[in-house]
Amino acid sequence: MSKHAMSLLPRWCSRVFSVELNGAPFYFAVKEKHLGEDVPRVFREVQNRDKCYSVLVYCSRDRIKTAKFYGELKDKLLRDLPPECRLSPMSSFLPKVRDSLVKGYFLKGNSDTSSPIERLLSDLIQHDPVLVCSYSPAEDGQQWTQHMWSETASQVMDVAKGYYVVPSEAPEYHPSTLNIINSDVFYSFDEAYDVMKKCGDIIPEAKAVLELLPSRVEARNKPDFPVIVIEGLDATGKTTLTESLKDTLGATLLPSPPECLSPWRARFDQEPPLIRRAFYxxxxxxxxxxxxxxxxxxxxxxxxxxxxxxxxxxxxxxxGPVCNLPGEGSEVYCWPSDLFQPSLVVLLTLDPEERKRRLRNRGQGKTDEEEELDHNQLFRLRVEEAYRRISGPACVTVDASPSADRVLQQVLLLIRGKCHL
Ligand SMILES: Nc1ncnc2c1ncn2[C@@H]1O[C@H](COP(=O)(O)OP(=O)(O)O)[C@@H](O)[C@H]1O
Ligand SMILES: Nc1ccn([C@@H]2O[C@H](COP(=O)(O)OP(=O)(O)O)[C@@H](O)[C@H]2O)c(=O)n1
Structure with a gap:
């Protein structure tokens, strides 16, 4: 059965394509007619005998399978492509259109590697939810064109018409912000539950998680006593502070994620964001x-x-940098309407060097994400800024660099002021 690839990603000519080279995004679009625009930067340094390809994963009906496939695609490409072939993250989106982002990879090869690359891509397009394009210099040698591949039952071929690739402006925010809602962050129990339920067929542990869930979403009792959440990056002193608060206030201390999920945490940490975030x-x-x-x-x-x-x-x-985050006040930072709201949320902040020193002194293993916090300063800045932008309740920032006792006294003052304890 033949299907026209373009119908899988509507409004092809309105789409923007983004290729990330060494962590920096380069944007381009496609056009039927060429009006003397520049060659997009991604193609400017490519040699004439080189050929580039894109593989975009479109969302099939089953978004769990699509998410899993996207995670596996990189491993497959890295394993099966010729080692000289360069692989970069890529995406395509409709500016300002929610959920329009699709992700994939941009491949750069040369005339020696084009046969094995094309064999691999032909195989992919026949079996997986991917859209493949190849890019080559136009006949006049001045411009570059994009050719979308189309699949028939027995062969893969270029759709006859090529498009010119032209530079495009960077969007106001990072394109991933278009798809955050209910893919990376869930704003209701039902949305997260739906993902976990659909995982049941492919991840046996998902069934165990479903069994632990409360039968009613609303907290069964409205607490009479204050509920104080302590937040902060790893090693900012949350454990130290929460233990002291427990003793000082005669409070109950609850870790999050809750202890009953501990056996499944490592399993879900391996999953793609859609599934992992639904778990948390x-x-x-x-x-x-x-x-x-x-x-x-x-x-x-x-x-x-x-x-x-x-x-x-x-x-x-x-x-990328903090300015790529969704803007302050974006709905992305809103508290889920069906989730209990604590009386006070305290965010512990710490100078990066002191945090590293505490981490070293503690000497425990770290999660991949915590490793990333150390290596990638931009990631740390984005987490801290996202913490600050979340509202309903917003967090109150406390400098965690003084001694543990001083930090405790500071937080007790806040609690007494806010919660009348
Ligand atoms: N205010 C503080 N001053 C100095 N060291 C601290 C302070 N609070 C915690 N520590 C130490 O820093 C390390 C990390 O603290 P911890 O409470 O485990 O952080 P978290 O729970 O946020 O990861 C521990 O070794 C702890 O003893
Ligand atoms: N309520 C929670 C708690 C943790 N998490 C995730 O768990 C990670 C940190 O947990 P952790 O247990 O390693 O952190 P520490 O409290 O040990 O510093 C974060 O990176 C979050 O991705 C979450 O998503 N929601």
């Missing part, structure tokens, strides 16, 4: 249920909560 989102609803239970008897201190879930997810989805 659901963890907050389990915590909310426990808060409802304990908060009728004592104050409750929570080590991380929704701020962590949303801030890390947003900062991972977006790359």
């Amino acid at each position: 989102a659901l963890g907050n609803y389990i915590s909310a249920d426990q808060i409802g239970l304990k908060g009728t008897k004592t104050p409750v201190i929570v080590d991380r909560f929704w701020h962590s879930t949303a801030a890390y997810a947003i900062a991972t989805a977006v790359s």
